[in-house]
Amino acid sequence: MKLSEYRSILKQRFEIVQASCLFAFRKEVAYAGNNWAGVISATAYTLSMLLFVNIIFGNTKQIAGYSHNDMLLYFYVAQLTYFTNWYLSMINIHELTVDVNQGHLDMVLTKPVPALFYLTSRNIGGFRFFVEAFPPTLAIVFSINWPALSISPTNLVYGIFIFIFGAISLHVFEFLAALPVFWLGESENIVDLAGFIGAGSGIMIPLEGFSRPLQFALGTIIPVLISTAFTTSAVLGKTSSRFLFLWAFIIALIAVIIRKLAWNFAIKNYTSASS
Amino acid sequence: MNHPIIKIDRLQKDYSVKIKQSFWKNAFFPKYKAISAVNDISFYIDRGESVALLGPNGAGKTTTMKMLSGLLYPTSGKVDVLGFFPFDRKNEYLKRIGLVMGNRSGLAWDLTPNQNFELAKKIYGISDHDFLERVGRLTEMLDVEKFLDKQVRKLSLGERMKLELVASLLHNPEILFLDEPTIGLDIISKQRIRSFLRDIQRESRITLLLTSHDMDDVKKVSDRVIVINHGQIVFDDSMPKLLRNYQDKKYLTLVLTETVTSKVIEKFGKIVDKKPLSYTIEISKSGQSKNCRYHGKFARRRYRHYSRPPGRNYRRHVHRQTKLRGYRFSLSILLLNTTVTAISVSPNHIEKFFAPPTI
Numbered sequence: 001m002k003l004s005e006y007r008s009i010l011k012q013r014f015e016i017v018q019a020s021c022l023f024a025f026r027k028e029v030a031y032a033g034n035n036w037a038g039v040i041s042a043t044a045y046t047l048s049m050l051l052f053v054n055i056i057f058g059n060t061k062q063i064a065g066y067s068h069n070d071m072l073l074y075f076y077v078a079q080l081t082y083f084t085n086w087y088l089s090m091i092n093i094h095e096l097t098v099d100v101n102q103g104h105l106d107m108v109l110t111k112p113v114p115a116l117f118y119l120t121s122r123n124i125g126g127f128r129f130f131v132e133a134f135p136p137t138l139a140i141v142f143s144i145n146w147p148a149l150s151i152s153p154t155n156l157v158y159g160i161f162i163f164i165f166g167a168i169s170l171h172v173f174e175f176l177a178a179l180p181v182f183w184l185g186e187s188e189n190i191v192d193l194a195g196f197i198g199a200g201s202g203i204m205i206p207l208e209g210f211s212r213p214l215q216f217a218l219g220t221i222i223p224v225l226i227s228t229a230f231t232t233s234a235v236l237g238k239t240s241s242r243f244l245f246l247w248a249f250i251i252a253l254i255a256v257i258i259r260k261l262a263w264n265f266a267i268k269n270y271t272s273a274s275s
Numbered sequence: 276m277n278h279p280i281i282k283i284d285r286l287q288k289d290y291s292v293k294i295k296q297s298f299w300k301n302a303f304f305p306k307y308k309a310i311s312a313v314n315d316i317s318f319y320i321d322r323g324e325s326v327a328l329l330g331p332n333g334a335g336k337t338t339t340m341k342m343l344s345g346l347l348y349p350t351s352g353k354v355d356v357l358g359f360f361p362f363d364r365k366n367e368y369l370k371r372i373g374l375v376m377g378n379r380s381g382l383a384w385d386l387t388p389n390q391n392f393e394l395a396k397k398i399y400g401i402s403d404h405d406f407l408e409r410v411g412r413l414t415e416m417l418d419v420e421k422f423l424d425k426q427v428r429k430l431s432l433g434e435r436m437k438l439e440l441v442a443s444l445l446h447n448p449e450i451l452f453l454d455e456p457t458i459g460l461d462i463i464s465k466q467r468i469r470s471f472l473r474d475i476q477r478e479s480r481i482t483l484l485l486t487s488h489d490m491d492d493v494k495k496v497s498d499r500v501i502v503i504n505h506g507q508i509v510f511d512d513s514m515p516k517l518l519r520n521y522q523d524k525k526y527l528t529l530v531l532t533e534t535v536t537s538k539v540i541e542k543f544g545k546i547v548d549k550k551p552l553s554y555t556i557e558i559s560k561s562g563q564s565k566n567c568r569y570h571g572k573f574a575r576r577r578y579r580h581y582s583r584p585p586g587r588n589y590r591r592h593v594h595r596q597t598k599l600r601g602y603r604f605s606l607s608i609l610l611l612n613t614t615v616t617a618i619s620v621s622p623n624h625i626e627k628f629f630a631p632p633t634i
Contacts, residue, residue, distance in 0.1 A: 016397075016398070019397035023394050026386055026390055027383065030385045030426070104380070106341070106346050106379060107376070107379055107380070109345065109364065110344055110369055111398055112367075112398065113366075268348050269348075271347070272341055
């Protein structure tokens with residue numbers, strides 16, 4: 001493929017994302033009264049988690065090599081993972097399962113857009129991401145004693161990339177959980193299970209708290225540790241950031257390839273709900 | 276000379292269907308069998324033609340349309356639409372077709388039609404000038420300008436369908452696939468949509484492929500009719516010819532609770548379809564008075580005020596009445612001016628059913 005063709009593909013995708021963001025924003029603000037409940041629930045959850053961390057560290061200095069302050073940073077990254085995953089990935093995945101179940105996918109597949117890209121980016125909840133994530137994460141930001149953390153700029157850059165690769169891998173893991181809908185007709189619960197493993201189990205325990213085999217399994221086969229546990233570990237320099245970067249990059253690359261292959265296979269078996 | 280823009284050759288689509296077994300067998304060792312929704316069909320459609328696909332529910336009309344629009348991957352056969360294999364879903368192809376489904380919405384419910392159209396403008400790369408001109412013209416033709424800034428979910432079905440049509444035509448497609456576009460609409464909305472489709476087809480030489488159960492849709496919108504039954508084409512010609520060939524005959528499907536020999540059934544009409552527990556018989560005009568006396572008398576007694584076959588109310592009433600008499604009335608649809616009726620009858624009652632009523 002020529003460079004100009006790549007450029008036109010990128011341009012088209014950028015335009016789709018741009019239009020989708022505006023489209024999603026309009027949908028989000030169509031029900032402004034509903035959004036405040038989300039803000040309150042996210043803030044309540046964060047405050048209860050802060051309390052929980054404080055109680056845990058009331059009796060001990062360190063857990064898995066993490067001090068109270070390190071743990072707050074871990075919790076901060078975990079919250080970012082949750083919000084990124086929910087508003088950039090899960091909303092689209094849930095919508096995909098509903099569309100396949102009810103046959104609305106027909107209307108999407110006849111649009112001149114790259115179907116997989118469009119379906120996984122059409123509902124980027126930017127506005128709600130900002131509104132719901134901002135107040136609770138701000139509470140954590142103010143709880144962290146930043147000067148006490150030893151973060152090097154290199155580790156920070158590696159950490160940002162690991163976080164992005166982790167978000168991609170997690171998205172693919174959840175996306176694959178949604179695909180049985182093409183055969184079974186419904187996969188909401190399977191997606192929820194994947195979401196629970198990813199955004200639940202994957203953000204509760206730091207990387208160093210797992211045994212080696214579990215680190216490998218949850219960082220490779222079910223890649224739920226990358227975006228939170230790998231990132232925090234790399235940023236704090238607890239494990240080689242370069243090593244974790246490479247690991248995360250390879251997993252994300254394989255995940256993207258698997259996503260494409262799985263999608264092609266699923267769409268070929270699409271039977272379209274009866275009309 | 277005409278150039279076909281839709282070419283189908285020996286097209287087939289099989290679905291895999293689970294065979295009924297015990298719960299545990301079904302859970303751990305499910306068995307499947309292949310069912311042909313579309314079975315070896317071939318036809319050509321020229322540019323600018325308006326063609327209707329007709330047939331009873333489950334005949335394979337929508338499956339054919341979905342394969343043509345690239346939604347379903349065919350099991351075998353060749354499909355060529357505008358020089359593309361539809362399932363490749365190339366952007367160049369998708370930009371040249373439009374799809375409207377009567378029971379699906381292409382418009383986002385939480386937004387207004389105008390906001391939906393703006394997304395379509397971006398996706399299809401429509402210029403500002405063309406966009407404004409087309410929205411203005413199409414909404415004026417359908418008289419829906421006043422709904423452009425109303426949330427889609429607050430629109431009535433008729434208003435929404437009209438706006439779905441506008442959305443599907445914004446990019447000026449060469450082929451428009453319409454799957455039961457008037458389903459559930461009132462008579463005024465139906466008429467408006469039919470005349471709109473006819474005008475658009477004549478004006479812009481767009482190729483229309485329509486599926487519908489409503490004969491008026493077909494009469495008003497299409498020049499050519501393809502009748503599909505059991506996944507196969509049984510008729511492919513003009514509308515007047517179809518009416519000439521079939522309007523005198525009635526088809527009656529009897530769904531039986533026990534097996535009956537063909538001889539018993541043959542007394543009432545020519546058997547055109549036979550399954551283990553069902554027969555479809557063709558009753559000629561002369562035989563209708565004898566065989567359908569029950570229906571005829573019933574209709575005359577209860578619905579004298581109807582000048583035409585009374586439709587749903589009549590069927591509902593027959594359903595109730597036959598149930599009372601020990602018969603189970605299953606389904607009745609009107610097709611091509613001939614009545615196709617599925618009735619479940621006990622073998623002991625079959626003679627009685629056709630006999631003159633005692634009421």
